[in-house]
Amino acid sequence: MRTVTRMEFDPTRPKWVQIADVIRKRIESGEYPTHYLLSEVLIEQEFGVARGTVRKVTAALRDEGLIVTTHGMGSFVAKQEQ
Amino acid sequence: MRTVTRMEFDPTRPKWVQIADVIRKRIESGEYPTHYLLSEVLIEQEFGVARGTVRKVTAALRDEGLIVTTHGMGSFVAKQEQ
DNA sequence: CTTTATTTGTCCGTATGTATG
DNA sequence: ACATACATACGGACAAATAAA
Numbered sequence: 428m429r430t431v432t433r434m435e436f437d438p439t440r441p442k443w444v445q446i447a448d449v450i451r452k453r454i455e456s457g458e459y460p461t462h463y464l465l466s467e468v469l470i471e472q473e474f475g476v477a478r479g480t481v482r483k484v485t486a487a488l489r490d491e492g493l494i495v496t497t498h499g500m501g502s503f504v505a506k507q508e509q
Numbered sequence: 510m511r512t513v514t515r516m517e518f519d520p521t522r523p524k525w526v527q528i529a530d531v532i533r534k535r536i537e538s539g540e541y542p543t544h545y546l547l548s549e550v551l552i553e554q555e556f557g558v559a560r561g562t563v564r565k566v567t568a569a570l571r572d573e574g575l576i577v578t579t580h581g582m583g584s585f586v587a588k589q590e591q
Numbered sequence: 592c593t594t595t596a597t598t599t600g601t602c603c604g605t606a607t608g609t610a611t612g
Numbered sequence: 613a614c615a616t617a618c619a620t621a622c623g624g625a626c627a628a629a630t631a632a633a
Contacts, residue, residue, distance in 0.1 A: 438612085441615085441616060441617090442616080442617070443616085443617090466600085466601065466602090467601075467602070468600085468601080476617080476618080477617060477618045477619065478618095478619095479616090479617070479618080480616085480617060480618085482602095482603090483616095485602095496602075497601090497602085497626090497627085498601080498602050498603070498625070498626055498627080499600080499601055499602060499625070499626035499627035499628085500600090500601065500602080500626085500627055500628085501600085501601060501602075501627095502602090523619080523620060523621090524620085524621075525620085525621090548597085548598065548599090549598070549599070550597085550598075558621080558622085559621060559622045559623065560622090560623080560624095561620090561621065561622070561623085562620085562621060562622080564599090564600090565620090565621095567599095578599075579598090579599080579629085579630080580598080580599050580600065580628070580629050580630080581597080581598055581599060581600095581628075581629030581630035581631080582597090582598065582599080582629080582630060582631080583597090583598060583599075583630095584599090
């Protein structure tokens with residue numbers, strides 16, 4: 428069973444920013460622990476957005492050092508600094 | 510010898526939808542019986558499309574419960590309900 | 592047990608066309 | 613004109629599961 432998040436997207440802010448916010452919170456709250464594996468396809472399906480949008484999300488989280496992406500594997504949650 | 514289906518792709522409908530239609534009919538007609546093994550590569554070759562397109566086809570048929578996919582093995586036709 | 596081949600899973604980059612704000 | 617976003621489609625590379633040699 429796949430998860431579907433029905434977000435109320437704020438039309439004044441890009442979707443990719445809003446989705447990144449959601450995932451960031453999940454990481455910071457511990458809902459997504461270290462090494463939790465994300466995949467573009469799952470994000471695509473959960474939020475109902477296109478691949479290009481998902482890639483902007485992962486690029487942003489990667490830039491923040493929250494996730495690490497490996498070609499052929501996926502993106503996993505990096506160890507949190509506190 | 511590999512089969513090559515020269516489909517006249519209707520330019521107004523996605524290739525992956527049209528290919529899924531063809532395979533769905535083969536399953537429903539019994540041409541592809543229960544446990545018949547499909548492979549992405551063969552679909553790719555038969556219809557002359559890219560793998561990404563094939564994966565949309567299998568994803569659709571999987572969502573419909575027509576096939577079951579196993580990593581490292583392939584997709585096989587699920588038991589039909591009647 | 593090790594190696595190899597096959598197959599699916601995933602990411603990467605690119606491109607085209609459409610639509611909206 | 614520009615950024616955002618969707619949908620489609622191509623081709624490539626690497627990772628992981630499975631099965632066979």
